[in-house]
Amino acid sequence: MGQLAAHKGIDTLIEAIGLSSGAALTVDIAGRGDGQGKLEALARRDDRVRFHGFVEGHRKEQLLAEADVLIFPSIWVENAPMSIAEAFCFGLPVIGSRIGAVPEFVEPGSNGLLFEPGNARALAARMVELSERPDMLVRLQQGASESGVSWPTPEAMAAKYLAVYRSLQGRLSDELRHGAERL
Secondary structure (H helix, E strand, C coil), X not given: CEECCHHHCHHHHXXXXXXXXXXXXXXXXXXXXXXXXXXXXXXXXXXXXXXXXXXXXXXXHHHHHHCCCEEECCCCCCCCCHHHHHHHHCCCXXXXXXXXXXXXXXXXXXXXXXXXXXXXXXXXXXXXXXXXXXXXXXHHHHHHHHHHXXXXXXXXXXXXXXXXXXXXXXXXXHHHHHHHHHC
């Protein structure tokens, strides 16, 4: 769900879906971008893949509510992906790339699983593992729900950023004042 581009790991996802061909799973893909054609073609070839195109509002919420897990295969260094926040708010564990800030949010065995970026075999193994281990999936869903409750709102994040900027502004003012006194 989101931007469908190479740096978001769509090639890794496509390969992982192929590697998990024997698993009983369905992959819903939503979004738009340069990789859209590849994913539409995959959905035509593999009946386990459903491509929805760009979704928002009620349709997006419906897809999240119906999902069991969010796959986040990015090969790009991510800061604080909103997709992960949304997943947790819907009680969805995340299978995510061990890159950037993703491991700061996805705690393996608690609210999701991690794999090395670009490693389609490892991603496929995580997908298959969760499709075959409903007990693990339920445990991860509970952890994801807890993470969703504690995830900061945009307002809370903005307040924290403002507090940091104000403290830096205060230090800068003090340094300028002390520098002027020395002259």
